[in-house]
Amino acid sequence: MLTKKVPPLESFLALVSRHTSHLARQRYDVIVVGGGHAGTEAAAAASRVGAKTLLVTQKINTIGALSCNPSLGGVGKGHLVKEVDALDGVCGRAGDWAGIHFSILNRRKGPAVWGPRAQLDRQRYRQFIQSELLSTPRLKILEGSVEELLVTEPNPEEPGHHRITGIRLGGHQTTNEVVTMIILFSFIMSAGGSLPISAGCVVLTTGTFLSGSLFMGQTTSPGGRMGDAPSSTGMSHTLRERLGLKMGRLRTGTPPRIVKDSVDFHEATLHPPDSQPSPFSFLNRHTHCKPEEQLPCYLTFTNPGVDNVVRQSLHLNCHIQQDTKGPRYCPSIEARVLRFPGRKHQVWLEPEGMTSDLIYPQGLSMTMPPDLQLRLLREIPALRRAEIQTPGYGVQYDFVCPTQLNSALQVKSTQGLFLAGQINGTTGYEEAAAQGLWAGVNAARAALSMPTMVLSRTESYIGVLIDDLVTRGVTEPYRMFTSRAEFRASLRPDNADLRLTLKGFEEVGCVSSMRYKEAVRVRDSLNEALAALQDVTLSTTNWRHKLPHVHVSEAKTGIQTGLELLQYNDVSFEMLATAFPECLSAYREFAQRLKIEAVYRPHCVLQQKEIERIQKEESMSLPQDLDYFSLPVSLSQEVREILDRVRPSTLGAATRLQGITPAAIVHLLNYVLHSERKQKRMQRS
Structure with a gap:
């Protein structure tokens, strides 16, 4: 029997030392922190633009994981997936590969508001994303925890502006190279060592992991997802204390996973998929799943028994007692019952994979104790024999108020720092992927000394999403709807390639x-x-x-x-x-x-x-050093405070700020035009 020769410990550690020193000397154009939907799109996009990119994630094997609902797309969200694909993103092609139930939502309405959607096989989706990233040129993946951001102190000539120089790792790190086990062993052996890695730009896509806490009943534990630790407290400290960013706290949740064989589907209404699956990607004419292989979903409803369990368990549910804002459009069953007592609520029973033995009960996100979760489920006829494989739980996490970002998703006060995903106060895979792609594009362009790019809300839903975030901010997790776009007739799912692919190649460089x-x-x-x-x-x-x-x-x-x-x-x-x-x-x-x-x-x-009128208005720049409090125009104190706090980059962005009146915009427009004419006269003289 042959055995592998093990080198002496001294030689082993020497090799480790050389490799870690090499990592420390490496300088990347872009470092992406987080391997969720925002992080994967950001890393792939930055690499496509031409940047030497490093993706740092706590667990390589969870890259591409569907943390909550195993689905992609929907009304508004499907538009984002099509646009991400048009810009050569990953999630659309992954959805076509992993889809097991395809449907177009809103078919009764016009095609402009159709919602392409697919149920996904969790395992196949994760495998596709990981395979895509591991084969992407100029992209390396490192497993580890980011302890803090490395930033310079503000330049005396540019007060209040920091510059990102890299990250500092803490705990263990492994790479997707041959030395994976060596690096892992190195950091297990070392006591609390840390490793700095320099970069021109950093994209933070921490999802629910930024100071994340998990809630189940009266039990609270640190984490951003069941089984995964939160990001280090050093990251939140850097953002809040060092960079002075205004931050808040949001919450979300996930339902229990139910054993498929314990569900009585005869008590629910069958909802078959579309007979001809519609691919997300413009590169695909067909989906991987054949029409006859698709799996059905089922619809059932809550009843008074469910309401009773919710009300009787409130004193045992610390998550629902918190005043932290949760998602309005995908709330927990506790929030639904409290807000709409006596109403029947939809519960969709959705498959988790082609060979999975689990069912995802969409609409039953809950955080009560596990025994009460089972009791609640069994109040529903289709689930009267239900068995729980994994109980539902709630998550609370830190986010950065997105009005502190510009339209490139870069923090205004910190050069080289970009944020994307739930850290900006959004909810959903699709919103995260869209932000991640655009943050990755702009981080790469900034690192390569190219100007950053802006997507207008007149040309894309991604532009609508970003503009809403950076000009209006959020008070609850933001979700995309077609009603948020003023130009729905033009911004359709079917023409996303014509709107964005050519621009993505000719101007942006990501296609x-x-x-x-x-x-x-x-x-x-x-x-x-x-x-x-x-x-x-x-x-x-x-x-x-x-x-x-x-x-x-x-x-x-x-x-x-x-x-x-x-x-x-x-x-x-x-x-x-x-x-x-x-x-x-x-x-x-x-x-x-x-x-x-x-x-x-x-x-x-x-x-x-x-659109042409709006674009002309939007293109009128507002000086970033404009002193709104001393402007000699008729603006109320409230309007001046809003403009000073948000500091919109264009007049078009100012028009969409909450609290800014049409009269104020007219006064501001006249002032800017007058200033431009005055400046031109001075230049001629």
Whole structure:
């Protein structure tokens, strides 16, 4: 029997010493802290831009973990996933690979507010993300805990502004290289050592781990997720005390996981997936899961028995007694019962994976003691024999008030420090991924001495998300909805590639040439198809003969184009391609996109004029050193205080601040225009 020769301890430790010294000497362009949805997108995006990037996470094997609901997308959230994918992000392709139940929410409404969504196989999703990151050029992954941020003191010539220089690790660290076990052993043997690593920029994506606490009944323990420790107290101290950032505390929670065989699905309503799964990624025409392989979900409801258990357990539930703000749109069952007594609440029974023996009861997030959780579940007929594999629990964590960030997601007072995800007060995988991608892009650009980029709310839901955060702030965990976007007709899931992929390649630098070429092909083909539809012209009478099953409006006379006919509800592109095969058959692969484009074209024309007006307004810069308290214009003290606190970078950003009146914007606009004219006169003289 052959045995592996073990080197002497002295040689072993010498090798460890050399490797750790090498790590300490390394300088990265970007360091990303945290391996959740924000962190993975940030690390991948920074690498795509060209930055030498390091991702630091407490556990490599939890990268890509779905901490709560095993799903992706939804109303508003699906828009974000499509936009992240259009900018060459990871989560959309991972969702297509791991999806086990695909559906489009809001189908009864227009395509602009459809919500692409998928239930995911937890294991497959994590495997895809880890495989993607481990094969990403210029990206290294290090397992460890960040003890603190390394920052310089403010420059006397630039008071109040720090600069990030790197991070300091504490505890054990391992890398995704051959020396993994050596490094782990090194830090187990060493007593409390720490390791500084320098970087041009740092992206913090700490999720719920920043001073995180777990709650179950009357029990509290440190942690950001069950089984994982919180980030070090040194990180919160650096942000709060050293950098002087205003911080708050938010809470969220997760439901118990139920053993699948203990559920009586006959007592619930079957909800099958869509017969034809719709991929998230613009690069995919099909999902990995075949239509016939998809798994169903089930719907049931709470009842008075559930309400009784909640009320009887309140004195045993310290999490719900806290006044810390929780998510309004995904609250715990305790919060729902207290806010809406006597109402039936939806409970979705969702599979956790293709081979998983667990069910996720969406809508039953709870933090009461485990025995009462079981009692509550068994009040629901479909769950009367339910067995809990893992009880639900609550999480409280620190966040940074996002009005202290600029539109690049960089902390205004600390050069090189970017924040993304729940640390900015958001909730949800999709919001985190969107922020992570944009923070990673801008961190890389800043580290490589390129100007940072801004996404406008007129061109993307990501822009809406970021603008809302940095101009309005949050008082509760922020969730994306289509109602938050003023230009929904233009910002549709189907056209995210046309809106963002070309810009991502030509201006931002985060999109691969392969994806760019595909986006150009799609753009050119759609333009050709629209031109061909415009060239197909018939009189109203002839259209009735050509399409006898279509009710062509008698109110319309004269010549109508194929594009105009496609705006009718009962006219599909397939019908027109069959009627005019010589000029339209070549574009059948874009049938749905052309139908949507035709329907929304009149709305988009009107909306484009409004967008141009807003963009002109948004582009008017406001000096960052503007003294709002001494402006010789009619502004109330309250308005001056808001403007001074937030310091919006543009006039457009100022218009969306809570408490800023239209009259105040007019006064501010006139002042800026007057100042610009005065400055131009001085330059001429």
